[in-house]
Amino acid sequence: MSSQQIPEENLPVEQGTAHGAVEGAGDPFADPGLPAHKPRIQDIDERAANRSERAVALMFTLSMLATVGFIASYVIFPVDQIVYIWPFGHVSALNFSLGLTLGLALFLIGAGAVHWARTLMSDVEVADDRHAIEATPEVKAKVLADFADGARESALGRRKLIRNTMFGALALVPLSGVVLLRDLGPLPEKKLRKTLWAKGKQLVNMNTMEPLRPEDVVVGSLTFAMPEGLEEDAHDFQSQIAKAALMIIRIEPDNIKDKREREWAHEGIVAFSKICTHVGCPISLYEQQTHHVLCPCHQSTFDLSDGARVIFGPAGHALPQLRIGVNSEGNLEALGDFEEPVGPAFWERG
Numbered sequence: 001m002s003s004q005q006i007p008e009e010n011l012p013v014e015q016g017t018a019h020g021a022v023e024g025a026g027d028p029f030a031d032p033g034l035p036a037h038k039p040r041i042q043d044i045d046e047r048a049a050n051r052s053e054r055a056v057a058l059m060f061t062l063s064m065l066a067t068v069g070f071i072a073s074y075v076i077f078p079v080d081q082i083v084y085i086w087p088f089g090h091v092s093a094l095n096f097s098l099g100l101t102l103g104l105a106l107f108l109i110g111a112g113a114v115h116w117a118r119t120l121m122s123d124v125e126v127a128d129d130r131h132a133i134e135a136t137p138e139v140k141a142k143v144l145a146d147f148a149d150g151a152r153e154s155a156l157g158r159r160k161l162i163r164n165t166m167f168g169a170l171a172l173v174p175l176s177g178v179v180l181l182r183d184l185g186p187l188p189e190k191k192l193r194k195t196l197w198a199k200g201k202q203l204v205n206m207n208t209m210e211p212l213r214p215e216d217v218v219v220g221s222l223t224f225a226m227p228e229g230l231e232e233d234a235h236d237f238q239s240q241i242a243k244a245a246l247m248i249i250r251i252e253p254d255n256i257k258d259k260r261e262r263e264w265a266h267e268g269i270v271a272f273s274k275i276c277t278h279v280g281c282p283i284s285l286y287e288q289q290t291h292h293v294l295c296p297c298h299q300s301t302f303d304l305s306d307g308a309r310v311i312f313g314p315a316g317h318a319l320p321q322l323r324i325g326v327n328s329e330g331n332l333e334a335l336g337d338f339e340e341p342v343g344p345a346f347w348e349r350g
């Protein structure tokens with residue numbers, strides 16, 4: 001081939017006419033086709049193509065030499081020879097030589113292949129147009145005929161007794177699934193809405209198991225409390241404490257922003273559910289300067305000086321507050337149960 005001959009597949013192709021482009025100038029939705037192919041210098045100049053060929057061959061040859069160097073390293077360098085090589089410092093001569101020669105051998109194979117593909121392999125873009133996915137009229141007619149044959153052979157239209165009883169059987173069988181729902185156990189009814197708190201129940205310190213007195217709750221401390229009479233060895237201790245556990249803190253009454261919270265407190269002592277309203281983790285981290293409590297599970301943060309409203313995180317609603325007072329013995333007591341369900345929001349919606 002002379003140096004000025006251009007292979008036919010490399011001749012420029014006019015834009016908009018290649019590979020199934022839709023005809024129709026002026027139609028904005030017409031397929032523009034593939035862009036025109038721009039020949040590379042190697043496509044039109046045989047000498048440039050030969051130069052590229054030699055460059056690729058050189059890289060493959062150097063790769064071969066690097067591989068020979070890799071094998072020779074085992075003969076040349078003793079296993080324990082250490083040499084100083086800037087900037088790596090003191091290294092094993094054998095390891096360094098093995099790494100260098102193997103790295104070069106692989107790199108040169110890759111570089112040669114890339115250069116070959118970019119300069120000498122054909123870069124003409126090829127498009128394979130999709131065929132229509134709609135069935136032909138003949139196929140559609142055959143499917144309909146087969147369906148009609150099947151219906152006729154099954155005698156579904158003629159045997160009305162069979163057809164009607166079959167429809168009845170198919171309609172009734174899903175009812176079995178409804179009955180199986182009974183196996184999910186009894187409904188929770190009001191159990192999730194009620195806790196052990198009731199009017200007159202004393203608050204018991206969960207650490208000392210002693211009734212909690214107002215003077216035990218100092219500003220800046222976080223105290224956990226549970227209802228009196230709940231024994232740790234009771235069979236339902238875990239389920240009861242999971243609903244009834246309280247956080248008790250003292251806030252200067254003037255610093256309580258929420259009116260109802262102030263009224264339900266005793267001299268600034270407030271009692272909130274310890275159970276996070278997100279998915280029910282026990283809250284335990286208290287920041288006394290801001291009166292924020294943080295749930296360790298997903299970082300929901302509640303402001304205990306403002307009705308325990310959520311100020312950050314995924315929790316859906318504020319922590320329920322328990323109304324408290326002091327009984328004749330000077331101990332803190334509940335003035336009733338929580339007025340809203342404790343814990344995750346789905347209980348509230350249930």
Ligand code: FES
Binds near residue numbers: 280296297298299
């Ligand atoms: S359980 Fe408290 S933030 Fe998720």
